Amino acid sequence: MTEASTMRIAFLGLGHMGLPMAQNLVAAGHEVHGFDLMPAAIEAAQAAGIPVAASGADAVADADVVITMFPAGRHVIDAYRTELLAAARPGTLFIESSTIAVDEARAAHALALAAGHRNIDAPVSGGVVGAENGTLAFMVGGSDEDFAAALPVLEVMGKRIVHCGGPGLGQAAKVCNNMVLAVSQIAVAEAFVLGERLGLEHQALFDVVSQASGQCWSITTNCPVPGPVPTSPANRDYQPGFAGSLMAKDLGLALQAIEQTSTDARMGRLAQQLYAAYADGEGATRDFSGIITDIRDGRV
Structure with missing residues (x-):
């Protein structure tokens, strides 16, 4: 070479x-x-x-x-x-x-x-x-x-x-990482929707969680609501980024691995179901963090 x-x-x-x-x-x-x-x-x-x-x-x-x-x-x-x-x-x-x-x-x-x-x-x-x-x-x-x-x-x-x-273990790490990412993005989205309904301002919830035990990439970098993280997709109408269709595809690979290995991964299975539903609609071309809108409106 x-x-x-x-x-x-x-x-x-x-x-x-x-x-x-x-x-x-x-x-x-x-x-x-x-x-x-x-x-x-x-x-x-x-x-x-x-x-x-x-x-x-x-x-x-x-x-x-x-x-x-x-x-x-x-x-x-x-x-x-x-x-x-x-x-x-x-x-x-x-x-x-x-x-x-x-x-x-x-x-x-x-x-x-x-x-x-x-x-x-x-x-x-x-x-x-x-x-x-x-x-x-x-x-x-x-x-x-x-x-x-x-x-x-x-x-x-x-x-x-x-x-x-x-051979293959790079893909194994990737599928495990993206399963974690999907689960955490859903959890962050649900927390913001819950916070809204309890009367919390987005910035206040972000200021707490981003510096507390709930801190994760899905809130500090990919925050699903406009405002707290100016570079997040939420501030550009959820333009990807990483599209919901790609997350659904990756979670399909995760589900395949879960079934092949007989792994009890209930959160991974649920994340796959939610992102499959999201990708069937607007989520096909929107950032995967935009699933918050479907959670807010009860579409997933």
């Missing part, structure tokens, strides 16, 4: 998260070649100065590192099988940063190894703001050697990179 400052990186999936991640790689001096199936994403990438290849196969040819950021596991497996692995040079490092099921991550890992490549799963947390600022958290599954090889690239895009263990 070439030196970290001159890596050739293929970045596939240039959506709301992928594009700013790719831009940070360019800003760090890497040669980035992108690809996306969506015309709007291609146009945005070209406007940002990122060369876009004619196909995924063209993007990965001669790449040192291939980063994928796709909507679902089936897209990852299909892309690996149909073009990416065959088009890449032997020994290419594949960094799979989509949020997919643990067994899908392990299947992708096995496909990459069988084709003579290296692979880690490295899902992210931190949303669009984290992607733009290069402060994402990466949860990584893979060998020690492949983690070490990927670290210089991940450090450009993220502030905290944790090696969680072998």
Whole structure:
């Protein structure tokens, strides 16, 4: 592999998260070649100065590192099988940063190894703001050697990179983290609705909880009511951020893992049900913290 400052990186999936991640790689001096199936994403990438290849196969040819950021596991497996692995040079490092099921991550890992490549799963947390600022958290599954090889690239895009263990365990950490996040966001939303009905001002409740034992990211960063946290989605009409449809998808993966492991996770199951209902309505395109409006109005 070439030196970290001159890596050739293929970045596939240039959506709301992928594009700013790719831009940070360019800003760090890497040669980035992108690809996306969506015309709007291609146009945005070209406007940002990122060369876009004619196909995924063209993007990965001669790449040192291939980063994928796709909507679902089936897209990852299909892309690996149909073009990416065959088009890449032997020994290419594949960094799979989509949020997919643990067994899908392990299947992708096995496909990459069988084709003579290296692979880690490295899902992210931190949303669009984290992607733009290069402060994402990466949860990584893979060998020690492949983690070490990927670290210089991940450090450009993220502030905290944790090696969680072998293949698939980055996705395991991600699904557990997002289950906690969903449960806490619902709890914070319910607390603000209860506070409203008891006559508490939003700022007063925030001032207490944000400095007390109820303190969590869902209130200090993603506060679901306008005012207390000026940068929260609540102050921009719940524009995501992290859309409710994506949280519903991630909780579907959590539910799958809960059932596969026979885990008694009643709060996780309930969170999945609430976010599935939220995503069926306006929540499909609103930030996941906007579930407070459905809780307030009794729609979930």
